[in-house]
Amino acid sequence: MEQRLLETWPETAALDPGLLRFATSLAVPALNEHCAMCHGAGMHGDKAHGAPDLTDKEWLFGDGRVVDIEQTINHGIRSGDHRDQDLASMPGFLRAEPYSRYHIASLSRAEVADLAAFILRLNGHESADSPAASRGAALFNRALCYDCHTESAQGDPSIGAPSLLPHAWLFGGSREALVDTISYGRAGICPAWVGRLSPVTIRSIAIYLRSQSEKS
């Protein structure tokens, strides 16, 4: 069965009830042993850890295909593996040097508050005519936020930039959490499991998570 699981094209394997059952039998114990510490027992994520829900339809990296999930499990996020997901991270705009990779200008506390107000407005939690949100909208371009989150603020799964529109916030979507994120930055980490878990276990986890995502 292991051989069949590996030989079947991953997206097809996820649709085969027999293979899915087999994948589930391998994936669940492995997830409990290795992933529950950050993602929680039911893989529903943990905002305190910035660990995403792995059972919903939102995927930070890639579009949720089995091969995308497998890529992340194999090589991790900012794991140090040479194929990891590490093209960008969230700058800390209140810091003297907000970003380590290239120069970005710092923002004042008032500007950070304006940006937070703009994001809250995108999520329907700030009035449409809020002056702070309007200033934040202008800052969104000036502070280069669009460079990662895109001009429409929908995010970019190729670099793991989350959507700023209504969605499941990784670190919480309250004003306080947003201000903290913009002020001090974020850079989540996921280990690389290639070489630590067998290829069939990794494939099984990817297939199982895909199936859970489909169900949600």
Next chain:
Amino acid sequence: MNPSSRVAMPWFESGHISLALWGAGAILGLLAAGFALFTAKGTATSAVPAEYIAVVNQRPLYVSDYLDALKTQFNVTIENATSEQRRKVLDDMIREELFVQRGLELDEPGIDPDVRNALVAAVQAQIAVDATSQIPNDAELTAFYREHLERYSSIGYLTIEDLVRRTDAARAADEASIVAAAAALRAGQPLAAVKTQFGLEESGAAVGEQVYFAAKLHLGERLFTAAVGLKAGQVADPVKGEDGRLHLLYMVANNPPQPRTFALARNEVYGDYRQELLRRIRDREFKYLKDKADIRINRAYQP
């Protein structure tokens, strides 16, 4: 049995038969080995484990790398890839593997600085992967957070009046009057009145609310050091700035850095913890390698 037939075929005796079979077996074996040796092309597709796309001189090429390469090079998945795209990616991977193997045969790591740097980077990256896979629990992270509380403080910010002698008025203050102005402010006289009375104006270096690092940048080290300990409404003793002028610093509002809660800073704590762990593992790895290595240094070049 006819005795004459025994004389006609002496080789048919049992000892001779076994010798002949031995010889025939050896010849067949040599033929089979020779055939396999001289006809092998190294690209057979049989007996390749499912997780490998190919095995090149006993070195596996992973399916996952093949799929990544298809996506990176052509932005296609395997179902959508044309046979040309598949062949190109597979050929590239085999070519790379063969060249790597040849590079090792030629001892490229021993002679090429770029290869050596790449190897060092690869070993360090592998150590990083090891460090990342050791996921700390919250108790370990909290202990690290407490040890390095200053790292996880909020950014301090202040609003300050940085006053100097007026340059555009007849009644520009002298040094003595700046000292007197400080005393007047401490006595509770309003700021505006003191500015007028003693001929002072804002230097313009730090206008409005400033985060600490910006205030330090704008005021200079000496003035910032004099200012940062002041509470709102307090005045520093006049201090000579890096511009050579005497400055009177009046703190309007001062919000020093406050520790951010562990919950808010957890993500940063995790990143820093990992960096620290990484540094320790790298040091340990270096020490281990050094301890077991036979290193002899030329006396003439002893540091």
